[in-house]
Amino acid sequence: MTCNGCAGANDVAIRMRIGGEEIVFRRCSKCEVNQWEAGTGEISLDEVLELARSSR
C-alpha cells in the first residue's frame, strides 16, 4: 500500500464496518494524510459520517 500524498509506503490501514459498509481508514505516518476507502473507492470523511448516521 502506498500513500497518495507522498507515494511512500508508510501508511497504516484499519478495516472497519460502518453502516453495513466495509470501510478502510488509511493514515500515513510520514505526511499524515488521512484517507477513507469504501468498496467503491475513496470516500470523504463527510460520507463516512453520513454512513455512521444512517446506520442508527
Ligand SMILES: [Zn+2]
Ligand atoms: Zn504520505
